[in-house]
Amino acid sequence: MRPTFIRRPPGLQFAGVDVRQLADRAGRTPFFAYDRSAIDARIRKLRGLLPSGIHLHYSIKANPMPAVVHFLAARVDGFDVASAQEMALALDAGITPTTIGFAGPGKSHDDLRRAIASGVNVHVESETQLRLVTALGWELGMRPSVAIRVNPDFQVGQSGMRMGGGATPFGVDVDQVPALLRELSTREIALAGFHIFWGSQCLHAATVIEAQRQSVDLIFRLAEDLTQPLQFVNLGGGFGIPYFPGETPLDVKAVCDAMHDWLPGLRERQPGATPILELGRYLVGEAGIYVCRVIDHKVSRGKTFVITDGGLHHHLAASGNFGQILRRNYPVVIGNRPDSVTSERCSVVGCLCTPLDRLADDVELPVAHIGDLVVVKQSGAYGRSASPHQFLSHPEPAEMLV
């Protein structure tokens, strides 16, 4: 007699695989899974819309899983890194050092030494960093490739997280740039580029368009003091993804179309300068899920709690405790019964002994049973790496690129 395989009712498909099968493949819950085809599709679509000649960089901090970094190495034109370890990851992935930009307000002596020795672009963010870079260049007998990260003198509204404009520890104020350029010229170092970072997680095309236009204008102003041509201009990123009800995706086509307004001018005035767009969350954020298992279901004073083996120690942002002022729910589904008709109003919580550990508050979900899989979507960026794993000493989450 031939064995009979009983088909289960279909569960949530992720990267073409049933989420229960993914859990078995991971060998445990909780886990993060990232969809390589979704990342690839996102990049292809964006490349199709971007004017030719605009380079696309990946900000490793969004998701530093080595497999993701290696996958992206073949698909983007460069990496942006925020620490020496991220730089090492980028180099291990085989990308050309000169296409790596190292930014960060607090680069240590060791960070800078490693960056110069590796031949990456150092985005200096202060006079101190510039002095250290030039001194280390002499010490190592290597000419450092230096860009200046500029704290812009404009602020655009609506950006999820502003990092430019106003008083900030990031970059060099516009009015301090000329002094840095003089310092560079006395050291016989040519400036490779400018890096303008104006904000992140922005869903409003008009804001991104305005920020890019103003960034290019700013670069023109700053370049007036230059005696040598720029090799690149990094216009930041800022492309957001929708997390919460009512949010709509960024109109990337509108953003890309508007690049034609400033691109000819940039090409004319800085013909050797490659414009760079640096994106992290936008490339990988929607391509990831966090999956944990229901281990209890209880009612306390009329409220239903679905208790999982996951929590904020793996996914701090989804718990609403990572910079959010107002806690809102990430999209959550019951992965093995996505189409269940019986639903209930409940809160999904993690396994930690703290009221902060909530994955979804007061949501309508299919009635969850013990053993069911809770899937938190939009978890490809700032999830695993941005969470306090050691809090309460529970096991680490698994991670896979599917």
Added chain:
Amino acid sequence: MRPTFIRRPPGLQFAGVDVRQLADRAGRTPFFAYDRSAIDARIRKLRGLLPSGIHLHYSIKANPMPAVVHFLAARVDGFDVASAQEMALALDAGITPTTIGFAGPGKSHDDLRRAIASGVNVHVESETQLRLVTALGWELGMRPSVAIRVNPDFQVGQSGMRMGGGATPFGVDVDQVPALLRELSTREIALAGFHIFWGSQCLHAATVIEAQRQSVDLIFRLAEDLTQPLQFVNLGGGFGIPYFPGETPLDVKAVCDAMHDWLPGLRERQPGATPILELGRYLVGEAGIYVCRVIDHKVSRGKTFVITDGGLHHHLAASGNFGQILRRNYPVVIGNRPDSVTSERCSVVGCLCTPLDRLADDVELPVAHIGDLVVVKQSGAYGRSASPHQFLSHPEPAEMLV
């Protein structure tokens, strides 16, 4: 000629050691340091105030550094653990298994199996956990020691973080306890104790006193259904420590004095029940510092930023991003020039590329130079273990018990 040692002007003393010497001993910055004599003094003082017979437990989640756990093993009467790994730490420290309580709303099958095999007290928090515990007891051929964590039917005001009263995933609602007791009796398992957790980080003696009084009342009500005497009653902890200007230390003497109001009644009605106080933050929080080094000092649009090699990846709570609604500064000093007369208004930030990474906002501090040591006080609890170390892939902080 004999060598001459030039004495440096004194720096901040921590555990009797200059903080610069501690940095050299750690071999790097940033680091956490914990003062064993301060922990010891805190426990001795508390023991001196507590009525005799009240047991003192340490909640490992506050600071799971193995050296701290080992140090405390010889000084407290038991440990409270919130995961199997914390339980393993407690057992490794050589404390008697029956003095370990394992609480947590999301204990997995594996957690419970390990707990029963280890002979610790399982504080069951749901019907599901109770069923699993009894089934595993049969499977392992061991009678589990079971306590019930009760979600109290009272709420006390002013507690920093309420975890009892109202609808919560923690513990079993009071009205569901009788059903659990019936379930236990059919399994021929005696209830070892009750665990009432009403809140944490409370600085108001009257609130703690009221919570303990109500907890004892609740235990009396719950015990009416019992046929066998209790072995312990865990009255929770909740003792807070001051973090912010204007906060005053908890009047522990008043709290301990008030215990005499309910202790005789408890002894009369449950003569075999040891009252347990479980404290984490209160025992270790004030005995710890986080030390990072100034690596840059810059002015942006009139505001001064002191940039360090530390940040929220090591100390999320100090950055104001761990459950705080309103960001307030932890106490911060410049460790190597505590008595400097020249001061400046500044913000102390970490090395991460995010505006969330602030260690002190708009404070008056001695003018900091590159190489100076920034010391964040009150960092002995929920610091290193409750922070997202991997965020941006910077090095981990060192840690030492001095």
